[in-house]
Amino acid sequence: MEMQGSRALAATQQQAWEGLNDPEVLKACIPGCERIERVADDRFNVGLAIRVGPVAAKFTGKITLSDVQAPRSYTLAFDGQGGAAGFGKGTAKVELAPAGSGCDLAYAVQAQVGGKIAQVGQRLIDGVARSMAEDFFKRFDAEMQRRYPPAGAPAAAPTPAPERPTIAPWLWIVIAAAVAAVGYWLLR
Template identity: 35%
Template sequence: MKIAGEQILSAPRQSVWELFNDPNRLSRLIPGCEKLNVLGPDQYEGTINVGIASVKGVYDGKLKLEDKRPPEHYKLLIDAKGKQGFVRGSGTLDLEARDGSSTIVKYAGDLQVGGPLMQVGQRMIEGASKMMLGQFFAAADAELQAAAVGQVARQGILVNFWRYLVRLVRSIFARA
């Protein structure tokens, strides 16, 4: 499955880069992330509890960053497994300064998904990924805006889902 897209975050590129390299802050932004530990330089292991409606599952995985070019690019390798299937693949993240105070985040990835998850969820996996990415970026934007004024944003699945809906509604009106 291929995923690609872009999002605008309201912070300068350097701040976005720092956020995307800080496992402690990232772990609070990733929907359902229960832990994200540092294994070595640019290597992490973590646990995500994915829950969309009644479909729930715990996935353990490893994450590796490669080809780092601060503050604009890295490659991401992911290998995660849960009782209901596995997700493996790689992706790239590119940060482009939009202006002094906002950044365009471009992401692209190719994921292999297998196991029971694929049997019944094939139709849903892309939608679920998009939904989680949407929640992640909404949370990241809140985190960056709060950090800019020296605060820590409140994070949590419900708060982030709410932010995500607000962004969704705004984007719908922006189109109209």
């Protein structure tokens, strides 16, 4: 599966970078995110639970960051296991660029899925992945506007900036799409 796109964000490049690297922001924006644990400066363990109708699946995974160029870009490699549901692995390149008073976020994801997930069909998996990406962006935009309201708007309670980079959301989007696709397949 390949997916790429871009999105204009109201947040500045630095604000978006901090949000994309803040585990609490990611937990709030990614449906089903249960945990994000740092195991090294460039490696993380993650957990995700998704419910589709009566079917629930849990995925655990590992993320490795590389080519980190704060606050502009990074590449991440991910490998997630969902037991009988299958697996997902791949890479994602995330780039931020200033644009007016905000910034543009561009992404390119290449992923492979296997097990029962792969039996659902590529077309369905692609559709679910795009839907999950859109849901993530809506939540992320809302969180950034809550944290960094436009001039003249009442400010939200300040949130401390993260101390060091963590995970990008694209792994979660791919894993969540795969889990949703498995749930759909099991419901059929």
